[in-house]
Amino acid sequence: MAVRWSKVAPQLALTPAVAVTAIAFAGAIGWTIFMSFTRSRRFPDYTINPDEWLRQYDRLAHNDAWATSLKNLIVLGVGSALAIVLGFILAAMVEREKRGEGFFRTVFLYPLAISLIVTGIVWRWMFNPALGIENFLHQLGWERASFNWLREPETAMYGIIIASIWHGLGFYMALMLAGLKSINGEIWSAARLDGVSFWRLYTEIIIPMMKFTFLTCAILLSLGVVKAYDIVVAMTNGGPGTSTWTPAYFAINAYATRGNIGFASAAAVIMLVITLVIFLPLVAVTAWQQRRREEAAG
Amino acid sequence: MSAPAAGSIASPVIGAGTRRRARRVRGSTIANIVFLSMCAAFVAVPFYVVFVTSFKTMDQIAAGDIFALPTTWTLEPWWKAWSEICAGMTCEGVKHGFFNSMKILFPSIVLSIGLSSVTGYALALWNVRWANSFLFILFMCAFVPFQIIMIPLVVLTAKMHIFGTVWAIAVVHAVLMMPLLTLIFRNFYKDIPRELINAAVMDSGSFWRIFAEIILPMSGNIMVVVLILVITNVWNDYLIGLTFGGMGTQPMTVILANTVITERGDVHYNIDMAAALLTAIPPLVVYFGLGKFFVRGITAGAIKG
Numbered sequence: 132m133a134v135r136w137s138k139v140a141p142q143l144a145l146t147p148a149v150a151v152t153a154i155a156f157a158g159a160i161g162w163t164i165f166m167s168f169t170r171s172r173r174f175p176d177y178t179i180n181p182d183e184w185l186r187q188y189d190r191l192a193h194n195d196a197w198a199t200s201l202k203n204l205i206v207l208g209v210g211s212a213l214a215i216v217l218g219f220i221l222a223a224m225v226e227r228e229k230r231g232e233g234f235f236r237t238v239f240l241y242p243l244a245i246s247l248i249v250t251g252i253v254w255r256w257m258f259n260p261a262l263g264i265e266n267f268l269h270q271l272g273w274e275r276a277s278f279n280w281l282r283e284p285e286t287a288m289y290g291i292i293i294a295s296i297w298h299g300l301g302f303y304m305a306l307m308l309a310g311l312k313s314i315n316g317e318i319w320s321a322a323r324l325d326g327v328s329f330w331r332l333y334t335e336i337i338i339p340m341m342k343f344t345f346l347t348c349a350i351l352l353s354l355g356v357v358k359a360y361d362i363v364v365a366m367t368n369g370g371p372g373t374s375t376w377t378p379a380y381f382a383i384n385a386y387a388t389r390g391n392i393g394f395a396s397a398a399a400v401i402m403l404v405i406t407l408v409i410f411l412p413l414v415a416v417t418a419w420q421q422r423r424r425e426e427a428a429g
Numbered sequence: 430m431s432a433p434a435a436g437s438i439a440s441p442v443i444g445a446g447t448r449r450r451a452r453r454v455r456g457s458t459i460a461n462i463v464f465l466s467m468c469a470a471f472v473a474v475p476f477y478v479v480f481v482t483s484f485k486t487m488d489q490i491a492a493g494d495i496f497a498l499p500t501t502w503t504l505e506p507w508w509k510a511w512s513e514i515c516a517g518m519t520c521e522g523v524k525h526g527f528f529n530s531m532k533i534l535f536p537s538i539v540l541s542i543g544l545s546s547v548t549g550y551a552l553a554l555w556n557v558r559w560a561n562s563f564l565f566i567l568f569m570c571a572f573v574p575f576q577i578i579m580i581p582l583v584v585l586t587a588k589m590h591i592f593g594t595v596w597a598i599a600v601v602h603a604v605l606m607m608p609l610l611t612l613i614f615r616n617f618y619k620d621i622p623r624e625l626i627n628a629a630v631m632d633s634g635s636f637w638r639i640f641a642e643i644i645l646p647m648s649g650n651i652m653v654v655v656l657i658l659v660i661t662n663v664w665n666d667y668l669i670g671l672t673f674g675g676m677g678t679q680p681m682t683v684i685l686a687n688t689v690i691t692e693r694g695d696v697h698y699n700i701d702m703a704a705a706l707l708t709a710i711p712p713l714v715v716y717f718g719l720g721k722f723f724v725r726g727i728t729a730g731a732i733k734g
Contacts, residue, residue: 140636141555159578244716246665
């Protein structure tokens with residue numbers, strides 16, 4: 132009796148999770164993909180016209196704001212990758228400088244506890260042309276200093292990048308610090324005995340050993356960039372014009388503002404495709420690396 | 430700055446001791462600290478600026494110099510942000526949002542932790558044949574962009590007649606966090622020795638009794654880690670609250686954004702900054718109170734991913 136019960140109960144307990152996965156993830160993704168082939172406006176319309184089932188994607192391809200969104204995705208990705216680089220440098224320094232590790236980690240990590248909306252509002256204030264940093268620099272006598280980035284289409288994206296780096300820096304530092312700590316202590320002393328220089332130690336030994344950590348950081352960063360929405364709303368609300376739109380912003384806008392489910396679904400499907408394109412090769416490499424590690428260990 | 434001397438003292442930690450000695454040049458230590466301090470300033474200064482701005486009078490703010498300390502410290506902006514500031518048509522301050530966020534937080538915690546701890550436990554310790562394939566699917570789900578499931582969830586919650594209530598927001602949070610939290614719980618529970626469970630099954634302990642009497646009492650640490658993850662995620666969320674919340678149920682971040690971003694006419698920066706700080710305080714309290722667990726939470730969430 133007990134044995135049979137022990138077979139049924141776990142399966143029963145897993146039912147809610149399976150149902151959630153099947154309905155809210157698999158089903159919902161399928162629904163959105165289906166919708167992207169229809170002409171649904173504010174309410175779902177379940178008929179597909181076989182002659183123009185790619186209509187929404189065709190509209191996307193000819194949409195300037197969508198092109199801007201995709202371009203911004205790359206700009207934001209490349210720009211915020213600086214957070215990984217800087218995070219590694221900071222982690223390496225904090226690691227060498229044993230004193231103050233707790234202090235520096237606390238300082239670098241606190242922005243992560245703050246929402247992106249608050250982060251955006253904080254940085255909007257810093258970028259305020261009349262009263263913010265620009266004004267401060269002017270008062271110092273540097274009259275030509277321009278820090279009015281958010282009001283210019285060319286520079287607004289850089290403002291968002293700075294705020295994103297501010298928010299995420301400590302996170303990547305914490306991941307890098309964990310990676311550095313997992314490196315065998317003997318490597319450092321062996322390198323010292325062999326007289327390996329500081330630069331070579333890091334570029335030829337430590338960084339290659341931390342490939343796995345860098346990869347994790349890269350995956351998380353790219354996934355975060357694809358999802359970038361809150362920070363855009365809080366800092367520029369997409370403006371000036373559509374210059375700071377991102378795919379996530381575009382999709383929400385198409386749904387909430389323009390009330391066009393079909394169009395929004397098509398944008399969301401492209402977002403999913405981008406996520407898969409980033410994600411699958413990285414997962415494959417990660418799995419391969421882990422296997423190599425296990426082989427080396429065993 | 431007298432660190433190099435420490436190298437000559439036998440250090441209990443081999444790695445640390447040898448590295449100290451390896452650093453022959455004193456200048457590099459100083460450069461290290463200078464660079465670290467500069468970066469720390471980049472991270473800390475915005476908070477300082479916002480903090481002092483929230484205590485200034487508008488007259489002083491209009492005079493410029495955002496880095497100056499308030500000439501007269503005033504609590505008025507904080508009071509106005511809490512109870513008078515206008516979000517769109519209503520002028521009730523952010524306190525409304527604060528209570529809404531609280532109302533969202535508790536059901537979210539119960540639903541998401543309840544669902545994912547049981548799922549993690551069943552997958553880790555019981556023989557479920559399809560456990561591995563299910564884990565892989567969960568792993569994929571953890572990375573799906575929210576936009577692709579958002580509209581169908583709106584349709585679903587509307588059909589369930591909970592759209593626009595705090596329950597809709599809580600349910601969506603629980604759904605969205607389920608894959609990641611399940612993976613975290615499962616990774617924690619899988620290290621529990623199998624013999625323990627087998628022995629408990631022999632004693633005719635049922636699935637639920639083992640969970641309640643053996644597993645839950647062992648889960649203190651992981652519960653705190655997950656709790657922090659849930660609290661910060663739910664409190665800091667904007668998009669779910671915006672999409673699934675109704676007029677009276679919007680969380681604090683949405684009210685804050687409506688207040689600050691759509692502001693017209695005379696902008697009261699001091700009140701805005703006070704409102705932003707009020708919204709940031711609860712997760713910051715969690716962060717400074719439970720810092721060690723917070724770090725573990727975010728890295729656990731990340732590395733398992």
